[in-house]
Amino acid sequence: MKGEGYLGFRHPKAGLCSRQDTQKKTVLEHQTRRDRSYLYNLRKGDKHLQVCKWISEENHSSPSSTRRSSRSIESEDLKFVREFLRDLPKLPSHYCRHDTKKEYLEDNFVTYADLYKNYNTDLVYDSIRPGNKKNDPTVTDLRALFYRNGELHYKLKFDEEFLSIPRPPRHKPRAIDDFPNLFKSRLFICEKKIQAFAGIEKLSRCKLLGFLRQLAIHKILGSYNV
DSSP: OOOBOTTSOBOOOOOOOOOOOOOOOOOOTTTOOGGGSSSOEEEETTEEEEOOOOOOOTTTSOOSSOOOOTTOOOHHHHHHHHHHHHHSOEEOOOGGGTTOOOOEEOOOOOSHHHHHHHHGGGOSOSOOOOOOSTTOOOGGGOOEEEEETTEEEEESSTTSOOEEOOOOOOOOOOOGGGSOOSSSSOOOOOHHHHHHHHHHHHHHHHHHHHHHHHHHHHHHHHHHHO
16 A cells, blocks of 8 residues: 655555464473562472572662551550540440449430430530621631630631620510400300301211210120120
8 A cells, every 4th residue: 555654755565475374382381480480499409499589679678668558457546446435434234234244335325316315405505507697707707716614706807806606596486375365355156156066066976976886786796796
């Protein structure tokens, strides 16, 4: 195929003239040297002895400071865990463990909601939320925080005084006695309403009597079948 290259030079042509079949050389397992090509061996008679080679070159030596594996556990980590478990509040043994003197951790709190329900009476702040009005300060506007005696104070500027966290007002439902009466005296019920209530009462009595009769019949039949 004729053509020119990128720089304008012609590429030399190559073609296949003939094909000659060749046979792959087979090597027996005991004659191969592949199993010893990546190892260090010494010849002793007709045998090869595997030996270790000491790394003395600086570029092939192991680094002086190696990164610790994330799976490795050091004694300091175990010590920290033991101290943490030791400082946790303990409870006496459960009634099913009365035959042991060991103390077990408190397992009443299964979820965070259970923990909140138990300690919500001791909370000073039910929730800390930013304002919902325009230009209200947010978390990124805080410059200092002061937390002492369970109260939280903040600063928006370093040269200002500490301010207490604003707490949104809570909507408390008013008692019924606080609402004024709609009428000065009781309203009378018209005659139509009284008649309607009387009809409902008669109907409900009839239904109740029919239900009681059916219940008594079922009881008698049940005792007879038994």
